[in-house]
Amino acid sequence: MYSKNVFLSDDDLDDVEFFQIALSEICGQCTLTVSYDGAELLDQLVVCTDDSNPDIIFLDVNMPKVNGLEALEAIRETPRFREVPVVVYSTSSSDHFISDAHRLGANYYFVKPSTINALREQISMFLSFDWKKYVFPTDRSKFLLGSNDGFTSNQSSILR
Known part of the structure; x- marks a missing residue:
């Protein structure tokens, strides 16, 4: 896997x-930029250069x-x-959050898995x-991926 600029806001x-940990195990060349709230993420995006834009x-x-x-709305x-x-990427599987994320233009919504192996996958x-x-x-069934047990084989085929 080649180098990517990955941004995580959590x-x-x-x-x-x-x-x-999961990212470093699967993509040692990836750069991770972390923010701890949406305001910090938006501030980080403002100062991105062509080389540091998120992938x-x-x-x-x-x-x-x-x-x-x-933050998603501002990004879009x-x-x-x-x-x-x-x-x-959330612990919540609330229909309200999923519908809003879909409406606002997120590419996918997935529930945080309970194991590092599922997260890595x-x-x-x-x-x-x-x-x-x-x-x-x-179709929301293709927008909502994963569960606390990770992807199902049907869901993983959507991304291939």
């Missing part, structure tokens, strides 16, 4: 640490200051980042996905 320190953003929903959905309103893949799939061939999933 206020849970344990979840950030698990994500860092993908993982975005938690429940965060202080600016939540993930508010910014022409420079409109096409950057955004994966909502999910991150790996998102990093290896050919985003140039991406078609926005109008």
